[in-house]
Amino acid sequence: MSAKLSVDESRCTGHGRCYTVAPKLLTDDDEGFVTLRGRG
Amino acid sequence: MTEMSETEIMSASGCPVSHTDYTVQRPLFETYELLNAERERGPFLWNDSRPRPFWMITDYQHVLEALQMPDVFSNEVVSALNPEHIFDLLPQQLDPPEHTAQRRVVNRWFAPAAVRRLEPLVLSRCDELIDELRPQGGCDLVSDFAIRFPTDLFLATLNLPISDGAVFLEHVENVFESFAGRGLKQAAISTEWIRGYFDRAIADREQEPQDSETDFISRLLVSELGGEPMPREDIISICYTAMLAGLDTTRSALGYIFHHLALDPELRHRLTAQPELWPKAVEEFLRLYPLVYQDGRLVTRDIDFHGLQLRRGDVVWLGLGSANHDPKKFTDPRTFDLDREQLNHHLSFGAGPHRCLGMHLARHELVIAVTEWHKRIPDYELATTEQLYERGAQLSINRLPLRWQTQGGDTQGGNTQYRGTESR
Numbered sequence: 001m002s003a004k005l006s007v008d009e010s011r012c013t014g015h016g017r018c019y020t021v022a023p024k025l026l027t028d029d030d031e032g033f034v035t036l037r038g039r040g
Numbered sequence: 041m042t043e044m045s046e047t048e049i050m051s052a053s054g055c056p057v058s059h060t061d062y063t064v065q066r067p068l069f070e071t072y073e074l075l076n077a078e079r080e081r082g083p084f085l086w087n088d089s090r091p092r093p094f095w096m097i098t099d100y101q102h103v104l105e106a107l108q109m110p111d112v113f114s115n116e117v118v119s120a121l122n123p124e125h126i127f128d129l130l131p132q133q134l135d136p137p138e139h140t141a142q143r144r145v146v147n148r149w150f151a152p153a154a155v156r157r158l159e160p161l162v163l164s165r166c167d168e169l170i171d172e173l174r175p176q177g178g179c180d181l182v183s184d185f186a187i188r189f190p191t192d193l194f195l196a197t198l199n200l201p202i203s204d205g206a207v208f209l210e211h212v213e214n215v216f217e218s219f220a221g222r223g224l225k226q227a228a229i230s231t232e233w234i235r236g237y238f239d240r241a242i243a244d245r246e247q248e249p250q251d252s253e254t255d256f257i258s259r260l261l262v263s264e265l266g267g268e269p270m271p272r273e274d275i276i277s278i279c280y281t282a283m284l285a286g287l288d289t290t291r292s293a294l295g296y297i298f299h300h301l302a303l304d305p306e307l308r309h310r311l312t313a314q315p316e317l318w319p320k321a322v323e324e325f326l327r328l329y330p331l332v333y334q335d336g337r338l339v340t341r342d343i344d345f346h347g348l349q350l351r352r353g354d355v356v357w358l359g360l361g362s363a364n365h366d367p368k369k370f371t372d373p374r375t376f377d378l379d380r381e382q383l384n385h386h387l388s389f390g391a392g393p394h395r396c397l398g399m400h401l402a403r404h405e406l407v408i409a410v411t412e413w414h415k416r417i418p419d420y421e422l423a424t425t426e427q428l429y430e431r432g433a434q435l436s437i438n439r440l441p442l443r444w445q446t447q448g449g450d451t452q453g454g455n456t457q458y459r460g461t462e463s464r
Contacts, residue, residue, distance in 0.1 A: 013140065014147040015395050020384075031144075032151025032400075 007034055053349060056081045058096060061089040061432075062334070063121055063220040068299070068428040071435060072365065075333060076374075079362040084348045087120075087357065094120040094336070094355035095348065098362040100369035100387070102346060106337065106358050107392035110135055112345075113337035113356060115394060120336035120357035121433055126218060127231050128277040129284070136393055138265075145263045145270075146278060146397060149197065149256050155400045158197065162405060165192050165202075166412045174416055178423055178443035181298050182291065186440075189409060190290035194283055197401070198256045200241060208237070209287075216288050219433035231280070238279040242272060286398050288436060289331050290405055295437035296329035297322070297410060300376065302422050302442060307376070312414045320378055322406045327386035328376055331435045333361025335390055360387040420444035 005025060012033045019026040019034055029035050048057040058081075060074050078085055079098035087096050097103055106113050114135050117123045125133065131142035148154060169189055173179045191205045191212070211230035218227030238257075245258050252258040260275045301308045311317055339354040350356070364386045365373040371380065389396035396402070423441035430437055 013143065013393060014151065016152055016400060019152075028152050030151070030153045031148045032153065033147075 005036065007036055009033065053086065055084050055086045058085045058087040059089050060087065063432045065429050065431055068430050068437060071333065071430060071432070072361065075359065075362040076365050079359065079366060090121060092123050092355055094357050095350065096357045096359060098359045100363040100366040103358045103360065103363040103387060104391055106356070107335065107390060110393050112340055112343055114340050115139070115337065117336040117338040117355055120334055120355050122219070122221065123336055123355045126224070126227070127280065129281045130274055130277040132281055132394060139393060141265050143397070145260065150397050150401055152400045155404045161196050162193060162408050163412065165189065166408050170413055170416050175446055177446040178441065181440040181442050182295050182437060183439065186294035187287065187291040190287050190405060193405060194286050198279065199254070212283065212287055215284065220431065234280055234283065235276050238276045242275060282398070288434065290402055292331045292436035293326065293329065293406055294409060295440050297325045297406070298442065299437060299440055300325065302420060308414070308418070312418045315411050317378065318411050319407050320383065322403060322410065323384050324376055324378055324380065326388040327364050327383065330361040330364045330386070330388045333435065334359055360390065363387045417444050
């Protein structure tokens with residue numbers, strides 16, 4: 001069984017909590033919004 | 041505490057009544073004592089110390105929940121102590137969706153990536169200041185270091201000349217004085233000066249356009265909200281708000297942190313030996329010493345909030361400070377504990393849509409300041425036995441004289457006069 005993580009980028013408000021807590025999965029773009037690591 | 045009587049309740053609500061006036065200067069740490077005592081009286085209190093009384097919400101879970109309900113708790117009021125606006129704060133005083141739109145424009149300048157780009161400047165400015173102070177064998181940490189550092193960085197972040205720092209600071213201090221409801225006239229004059237300063241910065245950019253990718257004010261000038269350019273007054277208010285939010289809090293955090301470290305050599309030595317622990321230590325200091333210890337909100341509709349009957353138009357105090365010390369959330373909350381669980385769950389930056397815009401920058405500045413300082417001045421002590429005080433309304437330690445051994449072996453007391461602005 002594996003967990004799946006997706007991000008609804010339209011709802012991100014750029015607080016930076018998630019990529020601070022899970023830096024291996026998530027990272028920040030130049031504007032401070034979240035993006036999934038290992039994608040595009 | 042003579043200001044509280046255990047028996048008084050507000051008859052209509054059954055809530056305990058608090059007469060504590062949180063705007064007054066107090067001996068260092070007394071505010072936390074009062075906040076904790078009030079939380080122990082109950083999750084909700086009625087405070088009648090100000091011209092407009094307000095409900096105090098004191099428990100961690102309730103405070104967090106309210107911060108995440110912007111439709112009920114509006115930012116039309118942002119301080120329970122000063123519910124009437126003395127000056128515009130943007131985007132802070134807006135509610136979603138207007139807040140969300142404006143916040144998206146400014147987020148970029150305070151995002152982690154922007155903070156990382158600023159790092160060389162933060163480091164070099166920090167090192168310059170410490171190298172200047174080190175041979176002196178002592179200083180007033182508050183005026184000689186803690187305020188100069190963020191002021192210079194604020195100006196640099198906005199691409200404004202660092203050399204304007206000294207005169208800027210005088211006016212900023214006048215505004216902070218008014219948080220406690222004093223010196224309002226002088227604060228109004230200084231607010232006009234600061235707004236005029238930003239107005240001239242805008243005019244400079246209109247005459248000589250700068251790159252809106254790298255220049256904050258230029259970016260605001262080309263931003264559109266709902267198809268309209270941002271009003272000039274709003275651009276000024278955004279700059280003014282960033283300045284108010286960024287300078288005093290960083291100065292104050294450094295004051296409390298260095299006070300703690302001066303009195304705890306064991307912790308100081310551990311952190312100096314293991315500098316990789318500084319980010320975690322700063323986070324725990326942020327929890328232990330909240331400076332903005334209340335967020336005000338205006339109730340938008342009648343609601344039963346966990347048994348508290350709130351009416352439309354009521355002012356509430358969301359107790360960020362008492363939440364950080366709530367034993368239901370943090371074990372042994374008054375103790376500095378580097379290994380505590382959920383150490384970053386503190387509310388010192390608030391929560392919800394208005395969570396501090398500058399928090400990444402603030403953390404970064406604080407971590408660099410303590411790291412660089414202890415590389416150069418690992419040992420120091422308090423240079424006074426006099427009582428220290430904290431400003432009310434938004435906490436700030438008034439002065440922190442430190443002394444240390446210089447290579448010649450002499451130590452000197454911290455200065456006795458305020459020289460933060462003159463010596464620049």
